[in-house]
Amino acid sequence: MSKFAKKKDGDLPAVSTASLPDIVFMLLFFFMTVTVMKDSSLKVENVLPNASEIKKLEKKDRVIYIYVGKPTQEYEKVFGTEPKIQLNDKFAKPAEVGDYILGERAKKAQELQNVLTTALKVDKNANMGLISDIKHELRKVNALKVNYTTYEGDAFRNIQ
Amino acid sequence: MSRVKMPEVNAGSMADIAFLLLIFFLVTTVIETDAGMNRLLPSKETSPPVKQNDRNVLPILIDKNGQLFVDDDVVELKTLRTLVIAFLDNGGAAKGSEGYCGYCRGERSSFSSDNPDKAVITLKNDRETKYEHYIAVQNELVGAYNDLRNRESRLLYGESYIQMEGEYDNPKTLAKRKTELKARIKKIREMFPLKLIEETN
Secondary structure, three states: OOOOOOOOOOOOOOOOOOOHHHHHHHHHHHHHHHOEEOOOOOOEOOOOOEEOOOEEOOOHHHEEEEEEEOEOHHHHHHHOOOOEEEEOOEEEOHHHHHHHHHHHHHHOOHHHOOOOEEEEEEOOOOEHHHHHHHHHHHHHOOOOEEEEEOEEOOHHHHOO | OOOOOOOOOOOOOHHHHHHHHHHHHHHHEEOOOOEEEEEEOOOOOOOOOOOOOHHHEEEEEEOOOOOEEEOOEEEOHHHHHHHHHHHHOOOOOOOOOOOOOOOOOOOOOOOOOOOOOOOEEEEEEOOOOEHHHHHHHHHHHHHHHHHHHHHHHHHHHOOOHHHHHHHHHOOOOOHHHHHHHHHHHHHHHHHOOOOEEEEEO
8 A cells, every 4th residue: 555545537626615605795795885776767768978077976865866768668669769757767748847856855854955956867869859848847946956967988979 | 511512504505695695786786877067057037148249159059960060160079179268268358458368378369259257158959959969069168168277277276176176075175175175166267157058949
């Protein structure tokens, strides 16, 4: 008997999976920190345009969101293919924007009601007629601070 | 004393549990985009527009195909920023006269704006203009203002206007520094006030 027993040929050692939970936990923590919970599911297509001269919206509790875009495929049959406004979870007409803003404003704390920003998340293929209708409604209810939400990127990519 | 050996907890399913949680978070969360261009809309009771000299107004039009017109001439988007800077920075008012712009470095042409305070940009667009074209033009206009404000801010305070704004918005900035920054930002904004009139046909 030799002291060093000869290993059998072709017998690969099994890969240790002991660190697998650690790796997965690491991924889990990464996603938990960089993402936020969805608050409303999008019913419209929402590919934002690019811009470079942008500023970050600092405080999330001071923002009211308005989504605009073409209805997604499941809603296309009912609502058509023209760009629509989405407020919370439903489609709306431009005339309803004012009431929505007033309602959302009333829900916020008293001291925040005068510093609210309206974030317009508008699909890049929407047309300006709808946007100007929204802006007109916003002016009526005195919600003058607007943020055109965009991706950070080269604005020249928008025109091609 | 009897020593009862505790059975080892099987950790083999740990990975499965972690995967389950991971997939749950992947499905229910989104990576948010919360950056954009801030704008202030004009209030409801706007005074009727003051009649301006033609030389103090730069009319920009975006038609429904995304074609850009400045002063009725077709213009490429890439040249818009230089055009706007030249217009704002012109400083056409004569030296010694009221409204002379000491810090302007433009051509001082008598066919362009008197001073940045009087210079007004009107942005017209069609109802069918695409939003992305509108944003691209807005981006260039804001960029032109930012370039000019940065220039003056560097001369006066040694740091750019964008930096100062960023520091002012940062909640960690001390209150004393904030009041100083606020005064500086106000000063720079007064040098190049953003006067933009928007209209949709």
